[in-house]
Amino acid sequence: MNEATGEKDKTRMRDHAPVVHVENLVKRYGELVAVDHLSFDIASGEAFGLLGPNGSGKTTTINCILQLLSYEHGDISLFGRPMRPTSYDLKRQIGIVPQEVAVFDELTVRENIDSFCALYVSDRAKRRELVDRAIEFVGLQKFEKFRPKKLSGGLMRRLNIACGIAHEPSLIILDEPTVAVDPQSREAILGGIERLNGEGATIIYTSHYMEEVERLCKRILIMDHGRAVASGTPDELKAMVGTGEKVSVETAEPSEQVLEDLRRLSCVRQATYEGGRIRVQCLNGEHNLADILGVLAKDNVPYGRVLSEPPTLNDVFLEITGRALRDEA
Amino acid sequence: MLASFKTTVLSLLRNKSMLLWALLFPIVLTCIFMGMFSGIESAYSAVGSDLGIVRSASYGSNEGLQQTLRSISLSTGKNGIVKLSYFDSEAAARKAIADEKIDSYLTVSNAGSISLHVGQRSLGANGSLPTTILASALNSHLHATNAVAVIMARVTPGGSVPASLASGDGVSIKRLVLTKNAPDPDVRYYFSLLAMTAGIGSAAAMLSIQRLQPTEGAVGARQSVSSTPRWLMLVGALLGSWLCQFACMLAALLFMALVARVNFGTGAAPLLLAIAASSLTGCAAGALLGTIPHMEDGMVSGITCLLSLFTGLYGPASQLITDSLEATAPTLIHANPLWQMTNCFYSLLYYDLYGPFLSSIAALLAMTGIFLAIAAFRMRRISHGQL
Known part of the structure; x- marks a missing residue:
């Protein structure tokens, strides 16, 4: 194989390489293993979710990918090339939205975005366009001249995002960007992230809000104690565990016999009565609702509204780890 | 580098604490000195x-x-x-x-x-x-x-x-002036105040350096992952801090010269060189302090106040301590950057030749080099270390 062919092969391999490749990553803080032999790949254009409770190692993993932290073991490659602290050409393609709002208090909204954008783009005219686009993207046009302290929590978060995406990176890492944000701003932020992903950016989204991850991410890695406990699409994850839907039936307090009859069904894991409702936790099955309503009809229990909720990622996490996602580690 | 420079200058100029301590404080203190020392000349x-x-x-x-x-x-x-x-x-x-x-x-x-x-x-x-x-x-x-x-x-x-x-014709009184300008008791306070301004202003460089470190906060982490090499950001931040500190010292000096009528005994160029060197040393000291974890403005002010004691800022007792230390432990007193800054202005006022002035400038530049070298060493150690 001649040199030119070899170079072409390398380029082709790079083009098809995952945008993020993490292999066997280990990070320790003294005795504590924060990341324990973690491996995953993220393809170009993918929205990838890192889900786990507080202290599960999500932010540590992100910091290792960004080379903000040294690590004991493992390989990290971005865009097919090894990531090093001095890989400035790779860093140019990355946008980071940290968990904590990271802006200069003394600068206005526009100056802040321009200041961070200038670390990637030196051309002033081009930067002006990019800053304009970022401001418009997060909807801060009316607040351009405001200093961060005058912004609400939600607007600050939007500014935090604008500072991370203004240089139009192809890999955007968002570390819990919606913490302490009002529902309206949260919706705006999530909509914006969906748009960025729709425009072709690869997204890494970490959160312990499962509904956000489920909405945004095509593929999810669930972490606990620094380890990957499960990964796949949301549907794949739900299929991995035996948990089915949760059925809730409005009724007057039933007799203990009714609840016993429900528990005897093969599809029922648990049946309780609380708050004016019979709550039934089902296993995976095709006729769960029909079977439950059949028991109620047989026992002559009149009922009102019937709700059936599909299993959530929290149910998946609960089944895998034995605790809820939002529990403290 | 330009981005860091611009950001540093803008943030420092809008930082109320910096404006108060590095710009307004020396001017207010000059006004107080003017009132306090209005009769000092007749006393001497x-x-x-x-x-x-x-x-x-x-x-x-x-x-x-x-x-x-x-x-x-x-x-x-x-x-x-x-x-x-x-x-x-x-x-x-x-x-x-x-x-x-x-x-x-x-x-x-x-x-x-x-x-x-x-x-x-x-x-x-x-x-x-x-x-x-x-x-x-x-x-x-x-x-x-x-x-x-x-x-x-x-x-x-x-x-x-x-x-x-x-008849005693041989007895007469002659005024002998041994220095380029007649000794003026007030200037000691004003020169010490200028040195103190440089000391307090070092908090500006400290803040700018802290903001670039991933260990000191999210802003530092965000900048550390950017595609601009870290050393360029550091140089930009240092230059920005130096400019701000220089401007504050220049404002204090102009106020002293034009309002308090302090005699600096020389032209503009050597004075500009003196404040440039003093502010640079202050800036380098600030950079070093910025690499020390959890360093705060108050600590910088405390260190500056302590070092100012040995420049004679606090009156006759402080001047006596300074003079006796200069006689008994010259190395110790010469190692005080604020004393070197004060001495820089003395040299311009009292000496005909620029030799002593240039010696003080050289001492300040040497201190700057040492401070920056230690700061760079420390920053390198923590650059990719643990958060």
């Missing part, structure tokens, strides 16, 4: 003592003494330091001294001996210096007269001393 003045003379036959016959006194009289002498008044009796002179109308009086006994009687007023701050000079002049007159008498006795035994020789 050698002019203005009231001397009474008791007229007597002995005094009338002592031509030499009369000539000496005329030479130091404000009304007749070129370099006068005393205002003469005459009394017919010693009792009248004693009453005048008791009433604090005069500082001292002089009598000549029948035997020809001269006595200077010093009153309480002359022991105050305003009177001790002229009285000392007066006593010194009289002593010189007596020594000269005695010396001539002894020589004449040897040359012409039994002969009398000619009046022209006994």
Whole structure:
């Protein structure tokens, strides 16, 4: 194989390489293993979710990918090339939205975005366009001249995002960007992230809000104690565990016999009565609702509204780890 | 680098704490000094003592003494330091001294001996210096007269001393200025204040450096993951801090020169060089302090206040400590960057040649180099370390 062919092969391999490749990553803080032999790949254009409770190692993993932290073991490659602290050409393609709002208090909204954008783009005219686009993207046009302290929590978060995406990176890492944000701003932020992903950016989204991850991410890695406990699409994850839907039936307090009859069904894991409702936790099955309503009809229990909720990622996490996602580690 | 420079300048110019301490504080303190030291010059003045003379036959016959006194009289002498008044009796002179109308009086006994009687007023701050000079002049007159008498006795035994020789013509007072500009007691405070401004201003560089470190917060982490090499950001931040610190020192210096009328004794170029070097050293010290975890503005102010003690900023006691340390432990005092900054301005005011000034500048630049080297070493260690 001649040199030119070899170079072409390398380029082709790079083009098809995952945008993020993490292999066997280990990070320790003294005795504590924060990341324990973690491996995953993220393809170009993918929205990838890192889900786990507080202290599960999500932010540590992100910091290792960004080379903000040294690590004991493992390989990290971005865009097919090894990531090093001095890989400035790779860093140019990355946008980071940290968990904590990271802006200069003394600068206005526009100056802040321009200041961070200038670390990637030196051309002033081009930067002006990019800053304009970022401001418009997060909807801060009316607040351009405001200093961060005058912004609400939600607007600050939007500014935090604008500072991370203004240089139009192809890999955007968002570390819990919606913490302490009002529902309206949260919706705006999530909509914006969906748009960025729709425009072709690869997204890494970490959160312990499962509904956000489920909405945004095509593929999810669930972490606990620094380890990957499960990964796949949301549907794949739900299929991995035996948990089915949760059925809730409005009724007057039933007799203990009714609840016993429900528990005897093969599809029922648990049946309780609380708050004016019979709550039934089902296993995976095709006729769960029909079977439950059949028991109620047989026992002559009149009922009102019937709700059936599909299993959530929290149910998946609960089944895998034995605790809820939002529990403290 | 330009981005970091611009960000640093903008944030520092809008940082209220920085503006208060690095810009307004020296100006306010200058105003306070102006009020406090308005009478300090007269306290150190050698002019203005009231001397009474008791007229007597002995005094009338002592031509030499009369000539000496005329030479130091404000009304007749070129370099006068005393205002003469005459009394017919010693009792009248004693009453005048008791009433604090005069500082001292002089009598000549029948035997020809001269006595200077010093009153309480002359022991105050305003009177001790002229009285000392007066006593010194009289002593010189007596020594000269005695010396001539002894020589004449040897040359012409039994002969009398000619009046022209006994007149004490050799005694006169001359103002000698040993330095390029006459010593000015106020400037010590103002020069120390300029050094203190550089010290306090180092908090600006500290803040700028802290903001670039991933260990000190999210802003630092965000900048650390950017595609701009870290050293470029550091250089930009340092240059921005230096510019701001230089501007603050320049404002303080201009206020001192134009409003407080402080004599800096030199042209603009050396003064600009002095404040550029001082602010650079302050900036480098700030960069070093910025690499120390959890360092705060208050700590920088504390260190600056402590170092200012050894520049003489806090008055005579502090100046005494500084002077005695300079005599007994020169290395220790020379290692104080604020002392070097103060000395830089002294050199410009008092020396004809630029040698001492350039030595101080070299010392400041050497300190800058040391501070930056340690800061760079520390920053390198924590650059990719643990958060």
